[in-house]
Amino acid sequence: MTAYAIAHLRPGDPHDDIVTYMETIQATMEPFGGRFAVHGATHRTLEGNWPGAVVVVAFPDMGRAAAWYESDAYQEILPLRTRHMDGDVILVEGVPDGYDAQVTASATRSRMLARRV
Template sequence: MAKGYWIVHGRVDDPEKYDLYRAANAAPLAEYGGRFLVRGGAQETVEGEAKPRTVVLEFPSYQAALDCYRSDSYQEVLKLRQGISEEDFVIVEGYDG
């Protein structure tokens, strides 16, 4: 079964309030088996355009990635991020080769 991924390119406008979102998202992510592969850090856009922050999370399956995002617990946490950041957020199925 292919894994699922959240791929997020974002910009944080209020780092203090964003820290509240970051702390609160740990519970729903753990519930669905999500783990960070990339969480900010240095990046260089070599083609096209991207926001200054990239986050990649891996889930045990594509369905788990979808279910986590759509869960009541994550949707509550998501409210903490609204209005303080801007994201391009994609949920994608991994490749099993």
């Protein structure tokens, strides 16, 4: 099942290290099947506060997403970004094909009703 690395990166001052990070990150993702789904795109904040940028990288599964993040190649370039730009990064599993939120809601409602009895 597809997994995603999602980053919320806060604006920082332009720096050569950030450019080097951007120039080299793709090569660290490729061995793990990673590809940018969102990068440098305009976003519109609908709720809350979201200063900065969102980056989404898709991987074939959670194992490969974690292996990429923990890889020597990525860990080597990671400080190029973290020294100059604050951010939050998560790995999250996607939903399977055919996912239906109504089915999940129905199961949740059933569990809630069972607790009331």
